[in-house]
Amino acid sequence: MDARKSNPAIEERKHSILTKGEQNQQLKCNTDSVAGCVSQRACVYCGARVVLNPITDAVHLVHGPIGCASYTWDIRGSLTSGADLFRFSFSTDLQEMDVIFGGEGKLTRAIDDLVEKYHPPLIFVYSTCIVGVIGDDLEAVCKAAAQKHGIEVIPVQSSGFIGSKSAGYKAACDALLRLIQVPQGEEIQKGNAINYLGEFNLAGELWIIKNYLQRVGIKLNVALTGDSSYKNLKKATKAYLNIVQCAGSMNYIASQMKELYDIPYLNISFIGIEDTSESIRKIARTFQDLEMMRRTEELIQAETAAILPQIAYYRSKLQGKKAAIYVGGGFKAISLIKQFGELGIDVVMVGTQTGRQEEYDTINNLVSKGTVIMDDTNPSELERFIMEKEADLLVGGVKERPLAYKMGIAFIDHNHDRKHPLSGYVGAVNFAREVYATVCSPVWKYREQGGEP
Amino acid sequence: MKKQASNYRNVSENPCNMCMPLGGILAFKGIEGSMTVLHGSQGCATYMRRTISEHYEEPVDVASSSLNEKGTVFGGEDNLKKALENVRLIYNPQIIGVLTTCLAETIGEDIGRITSRYLQGQEITGLPIINVPTPGYGGSHSEGYWLTVYRIVCFLAEKTAKHNKVNVIVPHISTADLREIKRLLAAMGIDYTLLPDYTDTLDAPYSKPYQKSPAGGTKIEEIRKMSGARATLEMGITIDDAQSAGKYLRDEFGVPLFRVPLPVGIENTDLFFSTLKEIANYGTESAGMKSSGTDLPEEIKKARGRLLDGMFDSHKHNFEGQAVIFGEPEQVYAVTKLCLENGIKPAIMATGSRTKKIEQILQQEFDKLSDFDSEYSILGDTDFSHILEQCKNRKINIAIGHSEGKILTERAEIPLVRFGFPVIDRVGGQRILSVGYEGSLRFLDRITNTLLENKYKNYRANMFALFYEAKVR
Numbered sequence: 023m024d025a026r027k028s029n030p031a032i033e034e035r036k037h038s039i040l041t042k043g044e045q046n047q048q049l050k051c052n053t054d055s056v057a058g059c060v061s062q063r064a065c066v067y068c069g070a071r072v073v074l075n076p077i078t079d080a081v082h083l084v085h086g087p088i089g090c091a092s093y094t095w096d097i098r099g100s101l102t103s104g105a106d107l108f109r110f111s112f113s114t115d116l117q118e119m120d121v122i123f124g125g126e127g128k129l130t131r132a133i134d135d136l137v138e139k140y141h142p143p144l145i146f147v148y149s150t151c152i153v154g155v156i157g158d159d160l161e162a163v164c165k166a167a168a169q170k171h172g173i174e175v176i177p178v179q180s181s182g183f184i185g186s187k188s189a190g191y192k193a194a195c196d197a198l199l200r201l202i203q204v205p206q207g208e209e210i211q212k213g214n215a216i217n218y219l220g221e222f223n224l225a226g227e228l229w230i231i232k233n234y235l236q237r238v239g240i241k242l243n244v245a246l247t248g249d250s251s252y253k254n255l256k257k258a259t260k261a262y263l264n265i266v267q268c269a270g271s272m273n274y275i276a277s278q279m280k281e282l283y284d285i286p287y288l289n290i291s292f293i294g295i296e297d298t299s300e301s302i303r304k305i306a307r308t309f310q311d312l313e314m315m316r317r318t319e320e321l322i323q324a325e326t327a328a329i330l331p332q333i334a335y336y337r338s339k340l341q342g343k344k345a346a347i348y349v350g351g352g353f354k355a356i357s358l359i360k361q362f363g364e365l366g367i368d369v370v371m372v373g374t375q376t377g378r379q380e381e382y383d384t385i386n387n388l389v390s391k392g393t394v395i396m397d398d399t400n401p402s403e404l405e406r407f408i409m410e411k412e413a414d415l416l417v418g419g420v421k422e423r424p425l426a427y428k429m430g431i432a433f434i435d436h437n438h439d440r441k442h443p444l445s446g447y448v449g450a451v452n453f454a455r456e457v458y459a460t461v462c463s464p465v466w467k468y469r470e471q472g473g474e475p
Numbered sequence: 476m477k478k479q480a481s482n483y484r485n486v487s488e489n490p491c492n493m494c495m496p497l498g499g500i501l502a503f504k505g506i507e508g509s510m511t512v513l514h515g516s517q518g519c520a521t522y523m524r525r526t527i528s529e530h531y532e533e534p535v536d537v538a539s540s541s542l543n544e545k546g547t548v549f550g551g552e553d554n555l556k557k558a559l560e561n562v563r564l565i566y567n568p569q570i571i572g573v574l575t576t577c578l579a580e581t582i583g584e585d586i587g588r589i590t591s592r593y594l595q596g597q598e599i600t601g602l603p604i605i606n607v608p609t610p611g612y613g614g615s616h617s618e619g620y621w622l623t624v625y626r627i628v629c630f631l632a633e634k635t636a637k638h639n640k641v642n643v644i645v646p647h648i649s650t651a652d653l654r655e656i657k658r659l660l661a662a663m664g665i666d667y668t669l670l671p672d673y674t675d676t677l678d679a680p681y682s683k684p685y686q687k688s689p690a691g692g693t694k695i696e697e698i699r700k701m702s703g704a705r706a707t708l709e710m711g712i713t714i715d716d717a718q719s720a721g722k723y724l725r726d727e728f729g730v731p732l733f734r735v736p737l738p739v740g741i742e743n744t745d746l747f748f749s750t751l752k753e754i755a756n757y758g759t760e761s762a763g764m765k766s767s768g769t770d771l772p773e774e775i776k777k778a779r780g781r782l783l784d785g786m787f788d789s790h791k792h793n794f795e796g797q798a799v800i801f802g803e804p805e806q807v808y809a810v811t812k813l814c815l816e817n818g819i820k821p822a823i824m825a826t827g828s829r830t831k832k833i834e835q836i837l838q839q840e841f842d843k844l845s846d847f848d849s850e851y852s853i854l855g856d857t858d859f860s861h862i863l864e865q866c867k868n869r870k871i872n873i874a875i876g877h878s879e880g881k882i883l884t885e886r887a888e889i890p891l892v893r894f895g896f897p898v899i900d901r902v903g904g905q906r907i908l909s910v911g912y913e914g915s916l917r918f919l920d921r922i923t924n925t926l927l928e929n930k931y932k933n934y935r936a937n938m939f940a941l942f943y944e945a946k947v948r
């Protein structure tokens with residue numbers, strides 16, 4: 023069957039899809055999803071929630087109806103070394119009457135109850151779609167509650183319809199900026215430790231990187247927001263440098279911190295061997311310390327040597343396979359393309375939900391001719407290009423997984439509730455093993471059969 | 476002794492339910508060639524698709540009108556029309572369900588007007604578009620499910636000649652359960668219309684090539700003719716009358732209505748079969764129809780015997796059970812009955828749904844038991860923080876319900892038997908079987924074995940602490 027015929031192209035989506043080497047125009051991105059196209063995107067609230075959620079001792083209170091809170095309960099596999107209040111789901115559970123008469127009173131009472139029960143140092147109040155429409159004054163309610171209880175209560179302006187997930191990232195960054203701001207008149211004392219931005223401690227990834235840095239003599243001040251707490255976030259301004267992993271969510275706050283607190287930032291990535299090594303080097307270099315550079319090279323040497331045989335083994339099994347990528351951010355897509363390169367796998371299709379123009383340019387430079395690049399795609403486009411390009415493997419999130427399996431191809435979960443780390447050298451091995459486990463599983467040999475014995 | 480707890484709260488902590496449109500999506504998945512559009516902002520559709528996908532391990536395509544700020548302020552008519560147009564282009568559906576979200580309801584969208592204008596404008600005939608008002612704050616996903624089934628029947632059913640089929644309306648259960656119900660109906664020789672029927676759409680076999688719209692589901696033609704059926708068997712004793720498709724068919728078309736609970740456990744399954752027999756004989760002489768399905772087939776009788784045999788074998792183990800049961804109302808009722816029949820004490824029965832009916836029905840069930848001497852609570856419109864609180868100091872040793880109940884294991888070490896929706900931290904949520912005699916026995920075995928596992932895991936330490944250490948002291 024001709025894949026193109028069974029999937030009529032939607033006119034409005036034409037400029038969001040391009041094939042490298044075939045068209046010269048720029049990819050259209052950062053726009054609203056086209057109605058009816060079954061976008062895989064989440065909303066503003068979700069973007070804000072995933073960024074702030076790892077803050078371990080905060081109450082994350084969703085001001086809205088129950089669904090929004092229900093679907094995002096314990097949404098990330100972020101680990102904690104301290105409090106675990108962040109794993110709870112709190113909602114004002116708005117009802118019809120609240121929608122008609124306003125939900126401010128209920129929100130105030132909800133905060134009162136939570137303070138009494140959990141004594142949190144910090145509360146985030148997220149606004150959802152209808153809160154934006156009924157016009158509750160979140161700012162005022164939070165301010166009054168903060169005064170009453172003597173803790174920080176920070177509103178997160180994340181009404182679902184005001185943009186896409188990236189608008190949610192910005193809302194989260196704004197909330198974080200309020201949190202870390204230095205009281206007027208106070209001097210900022212710079213330490214020699216660094217902040218790690220856009221790292222959420224999925225499956226302990228923060229701890230892995232922290233350990234590498236420690237071994238070369240670099241101290242971590244605080245991560246935004248993996249395994250962070252109210253107290254150590256308050257020290258965020260005291261860093262010497264910000265390193266930024268998830269650029270999509272944190273570039274904004276990094277540039278703000280540069281402007282406000284004169285903290286420079288570096289974009290880094292600990293996904294894949296090449297990026298991990300290069301990133302540690304880049305960070306160490308900023309300290310201009312020869313001894314540190316020596317230790318860095320030593321660490322890279324030792325860690326790489328330890329894993330190379332395994333990587334080589336997996337590479338020998340995977341060489342020549344073809345991968346399709348559909349992930350949330352452009353940053354992750356870029357790292358994945360490189361990582362697949364390390365395994366001898368060619369990327370034939372790559373898309374993101376919230377990629378930015380520069381990221382798509384980088385992607386375009388990295389992939390080979392004929393690769394399809396697309397923004398905010400949907401199941402029918404995914405299906406079409408997976409078939410056309412004969413991909414052996416799809417990388418994506420939970421919603422994409424059943425599609426891949428239904429098509430009888432391998433799949434890698436690159437979503438945020440994963441149970442094994444994909445960062446650093448250990449992550450590189452985990453990734454290679456996972457790709458091997460799925461691509462080389464014996465089950466695919468039955469792929470051609472369907473129900474025919 | 477009994478106890479009832481009040482459930483009013485300012486803040487919901489750790490929800491026990493999801494929101495209304497999710498149930499609507501599930502119901503539409505059971506209609507052949509259907510596609511669903513959620514009118515509202517993009518996120519709602521994505522969350523719900525993710526949740527359903529995780530449970531059923533199926534691609535679940537649901538469109539959104541992707542309302543943005545402009546649509547929210549000036550009305551979402553253009554967005555919804557465009558969504559309908561694109562859905563038709565990509566999926567070529569035979570029927571479209573439009574479900575509203577919080578946002579669309581709050582800004583007061585007149586969906587009926589928009590969709591009929593759309594159909595007129597495009598000169599489309601013969602494509603039913605069914606609107607269901609499902610604001611997230613209007614109820615839980617189980618209310619959304621029933622309301623959608625109701626609206627589908629109201630929209631489609633039309634006056635037809637009498638025929639011999641039986642309408643079977645089912646609550647949201649696993650696809651394994653649905654399949655088992657179909658098998659039992661066939662074994663009884665009953666000709667039926669099952670609504671909704673998502674056995675194949677939410678549990679599709681692997682096939683090549685990939686099917687964007689999986690085959691299966693109740694045929695629209697069949698739904699139209701539900702009005703002429705011999706009777707309706709509605710598996711839902713917790714449904715509010717206003718959302719009962721069975722009641723609608725009775726009131727509008729005079730189709731006799733038989734309401735039964737989910738056939739889980741011996742009594743409810745007996746009731747299921749006796750009702751089928753009653754339906755088979757109902758009005759046969761007067762109408763001159765031939766009676767369908769009279770006596771229980773041998774295989775089903777044997778299965779009943781095996782269930783009894785299994786119940787006797789494990790009754791002592793079950794006697795030690797103190798259960799917390801939670802989930803959608805219909806299922807909470809069914810599980811409670813199963814527990815009561817087997818000597819497992821239902822200590823807490825909880826649902827996030829807001830229907831008052833489940834509380835009344837359960838209460839009646841306990842009132843019937845004059846010698847029930849254990850403490851119990853019935854919680855409606857509740858959350859897990861409340862359930863957890865109730866579990867304290869109650870010696871509860873088993874939880875039966877969906878995956879989110881894992882919090883009870885994490886925080887109170889109560890082992891969880893996964894059942895209902897969603898089951899997202901284990902594989903095979905869609906394959907959990909619990910209806911009919913065979914299904915009940917399998918389900919009971921899982922419960923008993925969980926009790927045993929817990930007992931064996933702890934008994935050495937418990938006995939040591941209880942007797943050895945006590946003696947030396």
Ligand code: SF4
Nearest residue numbers: 089090494519577611
């Ligand atoms: S509660 Fe309302 S806004 Fe939230 S997901 Fe459900 S329908 Fe959407």
